[in-house]
Amino acid sequence: MTLDLIGQLAWTGFATATYYSLFAMAFALVLKVNRVWDFAQAGTMVFAYFALYVAYIELEWSLVPGLLVGLVVTVAVALMLERFGFDVFRRRNSSILTFFIFTIVFSQFAIYLAELVFGTEPKTLTPTLISPVFMVGKIAVSHWDLKAIAVTGSLTLALYIFMRHTREGERLVAVADNPDLAEAYGISRQRAYAVSMTISAVLLLGGIYLFGTKAALFPSTPLNRLLVYAVIATILAGIGNVFAAGVAAVLLSLLQAFSILVIGSKWQALLAYVLIFVTIIFFPRGVALPERLSGLRRPAGPSSSDDDEGAAGEGVPAAEPRKR
Amino acid sequence: MEYVYTILILSCVNVILASGFNLILGYGGLVSIAHPIFYAIGGYVSALVSMKLGVPPIFALVIGTMVAAVASIGLSLPSLRISGDYLVIASIGFQLGLVHILNNLELTGQAGGLSNIPSIIEVPGRALVFSLIMIAIAGLCVLVIRKLVNGDFGRAIIAMRDDEEAFSALGRNPIRLKVVIFAVGSGMAGFAGSLYAHFFLYLTPDDFGIFTSAALLTMVVVGGAATTWGPVVGAVLLTVLPEAIKFLDLPVSIMAPLQGVIFTLLVIFFLYARPQGLLGGARRGGGLEVWASRSAYRGPEGGET
Numbered sequence: 001m002t003l004d005l006i007g008q009l010a011w012t013g014f015a016t017a018t019y020y021s022l023f024a025m026a027f028a029l030v031l032k033v034n035r036v037w038d039f040a041q042a043g044t045m046v047f048a049y050f051a052l053y054v055a056y057i058e059l060e061w062s063l064v065p066g067l068l069v070g071l072v073v074t075v076a077v078a079l080m081l082e083r084f085g086f087d088v089f090r091r092r093n094s095s096i097l098t099f100f101i102f103t104i105v106f107s108q109f110a111i112y113l114a115e116l117v118f119g120t121e122p123k124t125l126t127p128t129l130i131s132p133v134f135m136v137g138k139i140a141v142s143h144w145d146l147k148a149i150a151v152t153g154s155l156t157l158a159l160y161i162f163m164r165h166t167r168e169g170e171r172l173v174a175v176a177d178n179p180d181l182a183e184a185y186g187i188s189r190q191r192a193y194a195v196s197m198t199i200s201a202v203l204l205l206g207g208i209y210l211f212g213t214k215a216a217l218f219p220s221t222p223l224n225r226l227l228v229y230a231v232i233a234t235i236l237a238g239i240g241n242v243f244a245a246g247v248a249a250v251l252l253s254l255l256q257a258f259s260i261l262v263i264g265s266k267w268q269a270l271l272a273y274v275l276i277f278v279t280i281i282f283f284p285r286g287v288a289l290p291e292r293l294s295g296l297r298r299p300a301g302p303s304s305s306d307d308d309e310g311a312a313g314e315g316v317p318a319a320e321p322r323k324r
Numbered sequence: 325m326e327y328v329y330t331i332l333i334l335s336c337v338n339v340i341l342a343s344g345f346n347l348i349l350g351y352g353g354l355v356s357i358a359h360p361i362f363y364a365i366g367g368y369v370s371a372l373v374s375m376k377l378g379v380p381p382i383f384a385l386v387i388g389t390m391v392a393a394v395a396s397i398g399l400s401l402p403s404l405r406i407s408g409d410y411l412v413i414a415s416i417g418f419q420l421g422l423v424h425i426l427n428n429l430e431l432t433g434q435a436g437g438l439s440n441i442p443s444i445i446e447v448p449g450r451a452l453v454f455s456l457i458m459i460a461i462a463g464l465c466v467l468v469i470r471k472l473v474n475g476d477f478g479r480a481i482i483a484m485r486d487d488e489e490a491f492s493a494l495g496r497n498p499i500r501l502k503v504v505i506f507a508v509g510s511g512m513a514g515f516a517g518s519l520y521a522h523f524f525l526y527l528t529p530d531d532f533g534i535f536t537s538a539a540l541l542t543m544v545v546v547g548g549a550a551t552t553w554g555p556v557v558g559a560v561l562l563t564v565l566p567e568a569i570k571f572l573d574l575p576v577s578i579m580a581p582l583q584g585v586i587f588t589l590l591v592i593f594f595l596y597a598r599p600q601g602l603l604g605g606a607r608r609g610g611g612l613e614v615w616a617s618r619s620a621y622r623g624p625e626g627g628e629t
Binding site for chain 2: 037039088094095096097098100101102104105106108109111112113115116119120220223224228231235266267269270272273274275276277280281284
């Protein structure tokens with residue numbers, strides 16, 4: 001093992017983490033605002049992917065029109081899920097069973113539909129997956145790597161600005177914290193749910209576009225692999241921490257990249273499934289940072305000791321203040 | 325007639341599977357997509373001990389069942405200690421992980437699976453004899469479930485379902501009850517898997533993937549969760565229906581995904597239009613919404629919101 005190898009693995013792992021990070025943030029956002037474990041996102045990914053596939057491969061459209069088609073389809077699917085799925089079951093006071101079954105079965109439906117229409121062979125979004133490579137020292141950097149980092153960085157920054165510096169973002173946070181109180185202040189929770197699903201659709205589209213330009217996708221890949229990492233990252237970050245979920249996804253991807261040093265490639269996929277158990281057993285509330293690292297230390301004062309006790313709750317990372 | 329006996333045997337296997345899954349999902353309120361994996365564990369363990377260790381199939385069947393039940397504790401206990409939400413997540417990882425292992429482990433034949441599994445009976449008219457035995461076994465399993473849920477055990481389940489906090493306050497342990505429910509249901513799946521292995525004499529990992537999860541969910545939801553006979557009706561329907569589709573003479577590459585689309589659409593349709601399923605209802609009770617009064621969904625447990 002050399003430093004060059006470690007550097008290459010780190011870089012490749014980081015670049016691969018881009019789409020995992022987007023999927024994780026999308027999952028965490030819907031869990032935070034809509035309060036749904038949205039396993040249907042695997043199905044949404046399938047619709048997004050094959051919308052792009054039709055645009056780019058079947059119709060041979062260029063980048064922007066293809067992305068627009070993908071965006072329309074993905075957002076439509078997400079909003080339909082919210083309007084005709086989650087909202088209906090919420091109004092009926094349906095049990096958690098119903099939500100879980102609906103989301104999982106919807107994803108399965110999307111997979112079977114894709115297999116029926118497009119076949120079970122793996123598909124890519126570009127005629128070739130080979131991307132030009134150049135060397136930075138001893139590390140090979142591909143154009144795809146840079147594109148992926150740029151896309152993910154831009155989307156993450158846009159999400160950050162939206163959540164922190166826009167009224168709509170503040171409304172999302174208000175509904176996430178207390179939907180009833182938010183409505184009392186005149187904030188529409190239905191609108192917040194719709195906005196949240198729309199944003200998650202954009203993130204999913206970005207992620208699946210990056211994935212499809214790097215690797216071939218089987219219709220079952222989103223459910224079998226992509227969603228699993230999003231779920232693990234969301235739990236590790238602590239429920240409600242969107243950006244921390246993105247960071248956790250990066251760390252998971254790096255872990256998987258370095259795992260090649262100790263386990264065979266055919267067992268690498270197993271790592272994600274083992275991580276689910278490790279996460280649930282040892283970090284069910286997320287990874288709790290020491291208070292001094294969590295950025296939550298408040299100035300000394302009469303009430304600060306009580307606030308600190310509450311604020312240093314589990315799973316609150318440095319990246320995000322507690323209420324967000 | 326061989327074909328008819330095979331369909332009959334498959335229907336009985338599915339009845340056992342669906343009844344066990346109904347105990348977990350319908351009565352226990354535990355969502356898990358890993359039920360096919362206990363089916364697989366039962367089948368593979370039973371097949372391997374009889375093939376590699378020379379254990380007679382009748383004893384191998386018992387071993388397969390017990391291993392499946394014990395394995396289920398490994399999944400349910402750590403997850404349920406945290407929350408019911410996490411059982412779903414853990415079950416996804418458990419199923420995908422074990423299917424991956426089955427596909428890559430030499431002992432289990434990798435993707436090619438196991439063949440030449442010893443048969444549990446070797447008599448003339450094997451298929452007819454086995455189908456009669458399976459009808460009796462499936463009937464017995466359904467009656468055992470019925471007896472369970474109508475007795476003290478069933479009353480405990482209903483009490484836990486209606487108010488888990490009050491149930492705990494009375495000194496009962498809901499986690500233990502859920503683990504027992506999960507183990508019994510998964511043991512039945514292992515039993516079904518063992519029977520399947522020792523009749524069809526062949527196992528492949530493809531039999532235990534998400535398609536089987538979707539099919540089982542369909543059987544229980546369509547038939548009527550938390551009812552005794554609902555899963556039976558669902559299992560028979562969902563075994564016969566794909567055979568009817570086969571007469572359309574479609575290519576194999578279309579047949580499987582078409583069945584999957586039909587199964588999943590059926591579940592979604594019933595979730596909307598008739599969540600109590602075909603046999604559930606106001607008079608009979610049952611259906612997924614028996615859980616609605618207790619656990620109208622408020623969001624993830626342990627959330628920071």
